[in-house]
Amino acid sequence: MRVPLSWLREYAAIPVETSVADIDAALVASGLEVEEVHDLRENVTGPLVIGRVDSIEELTEFKKPIRYCKVEVGEDEPRGIVCGARNFAEGDLVVVSLPGAVLPGGFAISARKTYGRVSDGMIASARELGTGDDHDGIIVLPADAGLTPGADARQVVGLDDVVFELAITPDMGYCFSIRGIARELAHRLKVTFADPALSVVEPTATARPPHPxxxxxxxxxxxxxxxxxxxxxxxxxxxxxxxxxxxxxxxxxxxxxxxxxxxxxxxxxxxxxxxxxxxxxxxxxxxxxxxxxxxxxxxxxxxxxxxxxxxxxxxxxxxxxxxxxxxxxxxxxxxxxxxxxxxxxxxxxxxxxxxxxxxxxxxxxxxxxxxxxxxxxxxxxxxxxxxxxxxxxxxxxxxxxxxxHRAAPAVIRIDPRLPSRIVGHDYADTEVIEQLTAAGCVVNPVGETLEVTPPSWRPDITDQADLVEEVVRLDGYDRVPSMLPPSPAGPGLSVHQRRRRHIGRALAAAGYVETLNYPFLDPTVLDRFGLEDDDPRRTMLRLANPLVDSQPALRTTLLPGILAALKTNVDRGIRDVGLFETGVVFQPKSGWDTVPALDLSVTQRPDDADLALADALRPHQPQHVAVVFTGKAEIDGWWGAGRDADWSDAIAAARTIVEAAGLELVVEAGRHAPWHPGRCAVLRVGGEIIGHAGELHPAVCDVMDIPRRTGAMEIDLSRLPVAETVSSPQMSHYPVALIDVAVVVDDAVPAATVAEALSDGAGELLESIRLFDVYRGESLGAGRKSLAYNLVFRAPDRTLTAEETVAARDHAVTLAADRCGAQLRSV
Structure with missing residues (x-):
C-alpha cells in the first residue's frame, strides 16, 4: 500500500521537523514493513513555477496544431514557450518548468529553437511531472486558488510529498487504511491522533431506506x-x-x-x-x-x-x-x-x-x-x-x-501480569492498561483481572495471547530483553543419532555425496521396479492433499528418489556419480485401513481412545540408508587405467555402513527386485536380513532411463542392533606368524562362510584373515572352487612357535571341513 505523508499528517500530528528516516523507523517499530520510500520532492529538480498565459499565437504552417504562448512567470518579461496542448486559454494558470529543471527520467529543460520559435521552458502535463497518467493536456490550475505567477509549483501539484510503500501483513489488516496507519504512527511518535471516522455524524436508519x-x-x-x-x-x-x-x-x-x-x-x-x-x-x-x-x-x-x-x-x-x-x-x-x-x-x-x-x-x-x-x-x-x-x-x-445484525463484541479476561510472565519483561499494571487502551480496547479492571473489549476494527484480537502481543508490540519490541531462557542440560545425542552421523561421515569419506529427496512416491515406479503384487513395499499411505498429483503416496523405499537424483546428474553431463541418502520410509501398520477416520479437536486434549486410534493410524517409520552409483569407481589417469563401478562396490558400501555401526556383515547371494537376479546380495547382521545390494536389473535401468550396470544398496538401519561397547585392544609387540591356507569347496558355498569357519577354528591366536585368491579349474572338478586365505597369528605374551601356529591352522581347517565340506588343497 502506498501512503502519502501529507495524508498521514492530516490525522497524526507529526511535527514538521520529524525526518523521513524517523517516520520510517516508527513505521517499522509498529510492525509495518516499509518496502520503499518515494520522495516526490526529488522527482523534479530546478525551477518549477506557476505561470499565467498572457497570449496565444496559433502556428498553422505545420502538420499539427502548435501554439506559441507568452507566459508570465514572475519575471520582468513573459517567456515564450511552444506548446501543442489545446486544453488551456489566455489567462489560465499553468505549471511551467524553466530552463535548468530536470524532469523524471532525466529529461533536462533548456531553451531551444523549435517550430521556428525559441521555446524558453515547457508547460508541463501531469505525466511529464510524474504526478499522474494524464498526457492529453497540460495541468490547468484553478483561477480562484490565490496562486501567484512565479511561485514554486511543487506544493500545488503534489511534488512536496513523501510516499511510503508498505507491505501490510495479514494480522494488521486495519492498516490497509490511512486511518489505521496514522493511529499506529501517532502512538509510536507520541503525538495526537484525530480519527477521521469521528468527523462524520453517523446517520440513523429511517423506516424507509433510499432503496429496498x-x-x-x-x-x-x-x-x-x-x-x-x-x-x-x-x-x-x-x-x-x-x-x-x-x-x-x-x-x-x-x-x-x-x-x-x-x-x-x-x-x-x-x-x-x-x-x-x-x-x-x-x-x-x-x-x-x-x-x-x-x-x-x-x-x-x-x-x-x-x-x-x-x-x-x-x-x-x-x-x-x-x-x-x-x-x-x-x-x-x-x-x-x-x-x-x-x-x-x-x-x-x-x-x-x-x-x-x-x-x-x-x-x-x-x-x-x-x-x-x-x-x-x-x-x-x-x-x-x-x-x-x-x-x-x-x-x-x-x-x-x-x-x-452485528453480534455483541466478546469480552476477554486477562491477568495484567500475564504479559510479564510470558515475555520476561516487567510490565506494570498501569502500562498494560495504557497499551491496551492505545490499541483501541475498552479496559475495565475487575478485581485482580482486566475485562478487555477489543475495538471493532481488530477482529484478529480473540484471546489472551493476542492481548499480550499488543502490549509487547505497542510498548516496543526493542524493550524486550535479548536473552535466551535457561535450558536444562540435555542427554546429548542418542545412540542411534550418533550412529547415523557416523555412517554419514563414513560414506562421505568413501566418496559418496549426500542427497535429500522429498518423501513422496509415484506408485507407478514400483511397477517399473518389477515388484511382485504381494511385495510389502506396495502397501503405502496415500496423501489426502498431495503437493504433486503424480506423487500421491509416502515412500516405502528410498530408491525411487535417489535414482531420480542420479538421473538428473547424468542428464546434466556428470557421468561418474555416487550418492547416498539417509531418511525414513513409511510402512502402514497391520489393519490400518480398517481404522475409522479420526478428527481430533484443537480445543481440548484427546482422550485415550482417540490417542489409541491416532497411534493405529500412525505408520512405522524406520530409518533407511541407500547408496546408488554409476560410471567409474576409479578414474583413468597417468597412473594407469581406471575401474568401472560394479556390484562389488555396492557390497563395499554396505560393509562401510555396518562397520561404521560397529557390527559384522554377512553377505549371501539372493534375488530381490529391482536388482539383477545374478548380481544381488542379501545383507545380514546377526542372522537378520537388513537389506540388499548389487547391480540393478537392466530392464529397470532402461525403464528408469539411467545407465546400465548402475549399482544400488539399501539398508534398514532400524534393524541394526546397537553395538556393544568395544574395549580398547591390547597391542602385542611380539612378532606375527603368517600361514596361507587354500581349501576346496562347492561353488555355492560363500567365501564369507568359509572365512567364518576358519576364524572360529583358529581360536584366539588368530589376529586377521583375508581372502586373496579364488580359483576354478578342471583339476578341481566341476562345481568346485579353491579359496586361498592369508591367516595372521600373534600371541599377546610370547613369540609363537611353529608347532602352535600349525596346530591353530589345522583346527581352523578341521572346523571348515565340518561346517562347509572344505578340503585342504594340496596342489
Whole structure:
C-alpha cells in the first residue's frame, strides 16, 4: 500500500521537523514493513513555477496544431514557450518548468529553437511531472486558488510529498487504511491522533431506506448501509486534491463517484460500491449465489458463480460479486445522475474463498478478507454522499438504509501480569492498561483481572495471547530483553543419532555425496521396479492433499528418489556419480485401513481412545540408508587405467555402513527386485536380513532411463542392533606368524562362510584373515572352487612357535571341513 505523508499528517500530528528516516523507523517499530520510500520532492529538480498565459499565437504552417504562448512567470518579461496542448486559454494558470529543471527520467529543460520559435521552458502535463497518467493536456490550475505567477509549483501539484510503500501483513489488516496507519504512527511518535471516522455524524436508519434491501444470509453479511444522492452533475470532475492523493496512493482516477469510493477505502479502510439507481430493478437482495448463476464483472469477464459466493441481486439477477467486484450492468456511467452508495461488512472467510476461487485480488477483497471495521459502514456512506454533493452537486436523499445484525463484541479476561510472565519483561499494571487502551480496547479492571473489549476494527484480537502481543508490540519490541531462557542440560545425542552421523561421515569419506529427496512416491515406479503384487513395499499411505498429483503416496523405499537424483546428474553431463541418502520410509501398520477416520479437536486434549486410534493410524517409520552409483569407481589417469563401478562396490558400501555401526556383515547371494537376479546380495547382521545390494536389473535401468550396470544398496538401519561397547585392544609387540591356507569347496558355498569357519577354528591366536585368491579349474572338478586365505597369528605374551601356529591352522581347517565340506588343497 502506498501512503502519502501529507495524508498521514492530516490525522497524526507529526511535527514538521520529524525526518523521513524517523517516520520510517516508527513505521517499522509498529510492525509495518516499509518496502520503499518515494520522495516526490526529488522527482523534479530546478525551477518549477506557476505561470499565467498572457497570449496565444496559433502556428498553422505545420502538420499539427502548435501554439506559441507568452507566459508570465514572475519575471520582468513573459517567456515564450511552444506548446501543442489545446486544453488551456489566455489567462489560465499553468505549471511551467524553466530552463535548468530536470524532469523524471532525466529529461533536462533548456531553451531551444523549435517550430521556428525559441521555446524558453515547457508547460508541463501531469505525466511529464510524474504526478499522474494524464498526457492529453497540460495541468490547468484553478483561477480562484490565490496562486501567484512565479511561485514554486511543487506544493500545488503534489511534488512536496513523501510516499511510503508498505507491505501490510495479514494480522494488521486495519492498516490497509490511512486511518489505521496514522493511529499506529501517532502512538509510536507520541503525538495526537484525530480519527477521521469521528468527523462524520453517523446517520440513523429511517423506516424507509433510499432503496429496498433485504439480507437473506446474515452470517455472510451482518451489516448493510445505503445512502443515495440524486441529481448530480454527471460531467463533474473529481477535485484536484482527491485525484492527486489517489495517484500518490497508486490508484488511477476514473470518475467522481468511483473516485470517492476509492478515496474513502484508502482513508477509512471501508470499501464502498456505487450503484446507478436508474439501473436497479426492484429490491436489492443479499444472499448466497445459486448453482448455475453467472455474472459479468467490471473487468468484462463472465464468471460462473459458486454456492459459497456472497452476491447482491435485484430483479434482473446477480449484479455484484459482494465484497470482491461489482457487475457491469449496475455500475455508474458518464450519464449517471442518481447514485446509491453501499457500505457493508462481509464474512472474511467467505470473501477470501470467493477471491481465490475467481482469482480476483481486488483492493476491496484484500480488506474484507482481513476483516474490515463493521462500525464504519454507515459513516462511510454518509461521508461519500457529502463528498459527492460537494463536488458534483445534487441532494442527499433523507432516507437512510442500515440493516445491522452485528453480534455483541466478546469480552476477554486477562491477568495484567500475564504479559510479564510470558515475555520476561516487567510490565506494570498501569502500562498494560495504557497499551491496551492505545490499541483501541475498552479496559475495565475487575478485581485482580482486566475485562478487555477489543475495538471493532481488530477482529484478529480473540484471546489472551493476542492481548499480550499488543502490549509487547505497542510498548516496543526493542524493550524486550535479548536473552535466551535457561535450558536444562540435555542427554546429548542418542545412540542411534550418533550412529547415523557416523555412517554419514563414513560414506562421505568413501566418496559418496549426500542427497535429500522429498518423501513422496509415484506408485507407478514400483511397477517399473518389477515388484511382485504381494511385495510389502506396495502397501503405502496415500496423501489426502498431495503437493504433486503424480506423487500421491509416502515412500516405502528410498530408491525411487535417489535414482531420480542420479538421473538428473547424468542428464546434466556428470557421468561418474555416487550418492547416498539417509531418511525414513513409511510402512502402514497391520489393519490400518480398517481404522475409522479420526478428527481430533484443537480445543481440548484427546482422550485415550482417540490417542489409541491416532497411534493405529500412525505408520512405522524406520530409518533407511541407500547408496546408488554409476560410471567409474576409479578414474583413468597417468597412473594407469581406471575401474568401472560394479556390484562389488555396492557390497563395499554396505560393509562401510555396518562397520561404521560397529557390527559384522554377512553377505549371501539372493534375488530381490529391482536388482539383477545374478548380481544381488542379501545383507545380514546377526542372522537378520537388513537389506540388499548389487547391480540393478537392466530392464529397470532402461525403464528408469539411467545407465546400465548402475549399482544400488539399501539398508534398514532400524534393524541394526546397537553395538556393544568395544574395549580398547591390547597391542602385542611380539612378532606375527603368517600361514596361507587354500581349501576346496562347492561353488555355492560363500567365501564369507568359509572365512567364518576358519576364524572360529583358529581360536584366539588368530589376529586377521583375508581372502586373496579364488580359483576354478578342471583339476578341481566341476562345481568346485579353491579359496586361498592369508591367516595372521600373534600371541599377546610370547613369540609363537611353529608347532602352535600349525596346530591353530589345522583346527581352523578341521572346523571348515565340518561346517562347509572344505578340503585342504594340496596342489
Amino acid at each position: 434491501v433485504s439480507i437473506l444470509d446474515t452470517v455472510g453479511c451482518d451489516r448493510f448501509a445505503t445512502r443515495a444522492v440524486r441529481g448530480i452533475d454527471p460531467a463533474a470532475a473529481s477535485p484536484d486534491w482527491m485525484r492527486r492523493r489517489l495517484v500518490h496512493a497508486g490508484m488511477r482516477p476514473i470518475s467522481i463517484a468511483v473516485d470517492i469510493t476509492n478515496y474513502l477505502m484508502l482513508e477509512l479502510g471501508q470499501p464502498l460500491h456505487a450503484f446507478d439507481l436508474a439501473t436497479l430493478k426492484g429490491s436489492v437482495v443479499v444472499r448466497r449465489a445459486e448453482t448455475g448463476e453467472r455474472l459479468t464483472t467490471l473487468d468484462d469477464v463472465e464468471r460462473v458463480l459458486d454456492q459459497g459466493d456472497m452476491v447482491i441481486c435485484d430483479d434482473t439477477g446477480v449484479i455484484s460479486l459482494a465484497g470482491v467486484m461489482g457487475g457491469e450492468t449496475s455500475e455508474v456511467s458518464p450519464s449517471t445522475v442518481d447514485v446509491l452508495f453501499e457500505g457493508a461488512h462481509w464474512d472474511p472467510p467467505a470473501i477470501a474463498a470467493t477471491s481465490r476461487r475467481h482469482r480476483i485480488s481486488s483492493e476491496a477483497a484484500k480488506r474484507f478478507e482481513r476483516g474490515s471495521d463493521p462500525a464504519l459502514c454507515a459513516i462511510a456512506v454518509q461521508r461519500a454522499a457529502e463528498l459527492l454533493v460537494a463536488s458534483a452537486g445534487g441532494t442527499i436523499d433523507e432516507a437512510v438504509g442500515d440493516i445491522d
